[in-house]
Amino acid sequence: MIQVVKDLLLNLLFIIGFCSFLPMFLEQKGIKVKKWLTITFFCIAIILCITFPIHLNDDFVFDLRGVPIFIGGLYGGPIPLLIYSLIAVGFRLLFGGDGSITTIMITLLNSMLILAVYKRFNLLAAKDKLKLVVVLGILSTIVVFVSPYILFGFTLQPDYWIGFGFTMILSLFILVYLIESIREFSFLREQFIRSEKMEVVSQLAASISHEVRNPMTTIKGMLQMLKETPDLAADKKNQFITISLDELNRAEKIISDYLSYAKPTVQAVQIFDGHSEIERAINVIKPLANMNCIEIETDLIPFQLNVNQEKFQQCIVNLTKNAVEAMPNGGKLTFQAYHSHDSTVELIIRDTGVGMGQDQMIRLGMPYYSTKGKNGTGLGLMLVYRIIESMGGTISVQSKLGKGTAFTIKLNTYSVN
Incomplete structure (x- = not known):
């Protein structure tokens, strides 16, 4: 069992890299570009898993190609699932052997499982998604080892069953956990950025009010003095009026500055x-x-x-x-x-x-x-x-x-x- 897990760790590395970490760097891309680049990364992960499998004999190999198919189908829906399935089957057919026929049956059954639950899956909370993929991992493990027996009477030792099943379930669990964590982080970051923008707007509004209040206070003082001292000398009146006009111009300039993002x-x-x-x-x-x-x-x-x-x-x-x-x-x-x-x-x-x-x-x-x-x-x-x-x-x-x-x-x- 331990040897099987060790042999599949390379597959797991491919899956984590191409199916979780690389898509994380696509946030600045457009929705369509991000979607198709993500599909491309998942396809590469499937191809690499099939390229580096565990060889049972000349006809049969097994690997973790089902993990990106499951994750891609659950999160992406029918169209990405169809693409992943065709890639998996088509690339496996290049190697020939009875295992190619088994691949068609396994992929078909797994796709039926995915289509049956993907809508409900996307409505679940993160914890419930983790529980569901564990169940799907168990069912997929049964499909992988029962299909060769049904078609060709090929059976495997229990160590292979347990080792593959453990790695399959662990891979699904890790990948869903990483994807949900990245999504939560992205959501919190967007909320933080939105909050920061609102804070800037709030500061801008309060700052405009504060800065405009200064010249308004001066103008108010000048007008009060003009009102309370009607016998004020003409030169003083002109001085107060000039200062008031200057302060109005300054208030206008302050508003213009802040409208230009201050x-x-x-x-x-x-x-x-x-x-x-x-x-x-x-x-x-x-x-x-x-x-x-x-x-x-x-x-x-x-x-x-x-x-x-x-x-x-x-x-x-x-x-x-x-x-x-x-x-x-x-x-x-x-x-x-x-x-x-x-x-x-x-x-x-x-x-x-x-x-x-x-x-x-x-x-x-x-x-x-x-x-x-x-x-x-x-x-x-x-x-x-x-x-x-x-x-x-x-x-x-x-x-x-x-x-x-x-x-x-x-x-x-x-x-x-």
């Missing part, structure tokens, strides 16, 4: 004065700061950058707005910019707000993590981190609970040389 990489770059851009961001946030009784101080050196101006503005506004919101009871907001090296500028935005603990700082920049609780999404700061990194810069944070927070941005400056 790519964080910086594409269009231009040379601009970083000092002036920070002053503009301060003007944008100043109404909100005044409402919260926040003092703003600046210590900025002139410097030029060669990055995307709108993205840089978006980062500064985000960080500044976060700083203002961290000081609901008033405080001081400080902007500093200085050259740390000849070609590097360090920009520090510091507040005297509620501050953060070490565990909070570690999670900054992660999607959906916010120190604002239900009032924040964490997406604004996540975008700041990604934008600064895409500009070739770095961003770091220092904070203490009850003392305040300081964000430090390092960027390469632009030099004519």
